[in-house]
Amino acid sequence: MKDTLIQYGVAVDPREMVEPPDPDELEVDPKTPGIDDPAYMSRRRWIFALTRKHRLEGLGPPVFEYMPEEARLWADVSAQLAPLHDAHACALYRKAKHELAITSAEVPQMRHLSDRLRAATQTHLIPAEGSLAYRTFYRYIAARGFPVTQFLRHPSHPEFTPEPDMIHDCLGHVPPFMDRDYAELITLLGKAAAAATDGGHVLMLKRFSWFSIEFGLVEEAGDVKVFGAGILSSTGEIPNSLFSRAVTRRPFVTDVVVNTDYDPTYMQTQLFVAPSLKFLRAEAEALVKKLAIKVT
Numbered sequence: 685m686k687d688t689l690i691q692y693g694v695a696v697d698p699r700e701m702v703e704p705p706d707p708d709e710l711e712v713d714p715k716t717p718g719i720d721d722p723a724y725m726s727r728r729r730w731i732f733a734l735t736r737k738h739r740l741e742g743l744g745p746p747v748f749e750y751m752p753e754e755a756r757l758w759a760d761v762s763a764q765l766a767p768l769h770d771a772h773a774c775a776l777y778r779k780a781k782h783e784l785a786i787t788s789a790e791v792p793q794m795r796h797l798s799d800r801l802r803a804a805t806q807t808h809l810i811p812a813e814g815s816l817a818y819r820t821f822y823r824y825i826a827a828r829g830f831p832v833t834q835f836l837r838h839p840s841h842p843e844f845t846p847e848p849d850m851i852h853d854c855l856g857h858v859p860p861f862m863d864r865d866y867a868e869l870i871t872l873l874g875k876a877a878a879a880a881t882d883g884g885h886v887l888m889l890k891r892f893s894w895f896s897i898e899f900g901l902v903e904e905a906g907d908v909k910v911f912g913a914g915i916l917s918s919t920g921e922i923p924n925s926l927f928s929r930a931v932t933r934r935p936f937v938t939d940v941v942v943n944t945d946y947d948p949t950y951m952q953t954q955l956f957v958a959p960s961l962k963f964l965r966a967e968a969e970a971l972v973k974k975l976a977i978k979v980t
C-alpha cells in the first residue's frame with residue numbers, strides 16, 4: 685500500500701478520506717442520456733464507487749473489464765474520430781496517440797496509459813469518479829497527476845455527454861501528456877491555480893487553460909491544427925472549430941485570453957490560435973510571474 689501511495693502519491697485532503705465510498709452518492713446532470721436506464725445507472729454507480737475508492741486510497745486507475753456495449757461504443761466513437769484526428773489534430777497529438785497505441789480495436793486501460801506517461805514525462809493519471817472540486821483537481825495536476833474518468837456515456841447518444849467521460853479524457857486529454865512541453869505547461873497551470881489566493885487570478889488561469897488545454901488551436905506549417913481536448917474528443921467540435929463561420933479564430937494573446945469569458949455548455953464560438961506549444965508554455969510562465977503567484 686505504501687509503495688502504491690508513493691507511486692501515485694498526491695496529498696489528498698484528509699476531509700475527503702473520512703467516508704468510505706458510497707455507491708449511492710453518484711449524482712448526474714438531469715440531462716444525462718441513460719438516466720432512465722437502470723442497467724446503465726447501476727454500472728455508473730459501480731464505476732463511481734470503485735474509482736472514488738482508488739482515488740482516495742491513492743491506488744491509481746483500476747483495470748476494467750469493459751462490457752460488450754461499452755467496447756462497441758468506444759469502437760464506434762473512436763473510429764469516427766480517427767480520420768478527423770489524422771487530418772486535423774496537431775502533430776504532437778497524432779504522434780502520442782500512435783505511441784500509446786490508442787485504437788478503436790480495444791478500450792484502452794487508463795492504468796496502462798498512466799504507466800506509459802510516467803515513463804515518458806513523469807506524469808500519471810488519477811482515477812476520478814466524476815468532476816472534482818477545482819482546488820482538488822488542480823492539486824492533483826500540480827503533483828503531475830491528471831484526474832480521468834473511466835465511465836462511458838450512454839450508447840443512445842454517442843456524440844454527447846454533459847460531463848467529461850472516459851472517451852473525452854482518453855481521446856482528448858491523455859495523449860498530449862507524452863510531450864515534455866505539454867506536461868510542464870499543464871503542471872505549471874496546476875501549481876499556479878492550486879496556489880492562487882485571489883479569485884480573479886484563478887479565473888484568469890482557468891481561462892488560459894480553457895482556451896489552450898481544453899479548446900486551443902495551434903499553428904503548424906502555415907495550417908491551423910487542433911490542440912484542445914474538448915475539440916479532439918468531439919466529432920462536431922473538430923470541423924466546427926476549424927471551418928464554421930460562426931466561430932472567430934484570433935491569435936492567442938494572453939491579455940485578451942485571460943479576459944475572455946467562455947460557456948462550456950454550448951459549441952464554442954470564439955477560439956484562439958497559438959503559434960506553438962513552446963509559446964504557450966512561455967506565456968503561462970510570464971502570466972504566473974505577472975500575477976506574483978508563488979509556485980515551487
Ligand SMILES: [Fe+2]
Pocket residue numbers: 848852856857898913914
Ligand atoms: Fe476536458
